[in-house]
Amino acid sequence: MVDQLRERVAAMERKPARQAVSTLPGLADLVPLHAGSTYGVDSASLALALAAGASQAGEWVGFAGCPDFGVEAAAELGVELSRTVLVPDPGEHWLEVTAALVDVLRVVVLRPPATVDARAAGILDSRLRTRSAVLVVWGDWPRVEARVSVEESRWTGPLAGSGRLHERHARVVVRRGARPPQRAELTWPGLRVEAPVLAGLREASG
DSSP states (O other), X not given: OHHHHHHHHHHHHTSOTTOEEOOOHHHHXXXXXXXXXXXEESSHHHHHHHHHHHHHTTOXXXXXXXXXXXXXXXXXXXXXXXXXXXXXOOGGGHHHHHHHHHHHOSEEEEXXXXXXXXXXXXXXXXXXXXXXXXXXXXXXXXXXXXXXXXXXXXXXXXXXXXXXXXXXXXXXXXXXXXXXXXXXXXXXXXXXXXXXXXXXXXXXXX
């Protein structure tokens, strides 16, 4: 594994920032990922979804500050667990741990343990550009390329009694600075788009 990660370091140093990073088909048009950028999400399911495309494409991904990491949910979305690094509780050294992960992994998901200031964010921003990696933050972050949130969510499954829930349907909204928000209906675990992306839905109807 160490040799593989060393090879990853050498490969990432040769890749330019802003290079497209593989994204699941259901998210590719809604929130395409680019190396050197940070993306914010508000749920574990979205964090997994943004990391899954790169993992399926053969990249290494990592999760820091996620003690309740859902192995089964990750596998259902296509995350290759053999190429996944998990640091459940980086503690007070979360910034150093995340920077180290960014050095060797293509996509890193971080759930910060505390409020993050611009200085800490800037350190990782610089590292992301140097290593051509992507950071997905589950929580608040000073500067992000895009922020992805779940507005509405429902599950389908047994109508009564016990049984396993089959699919999750959610309306997802993507916000990028001052641009009108984009919305789409998505379905998990296969993560397909049920409806086309809608721009400024609420603003237009208001």
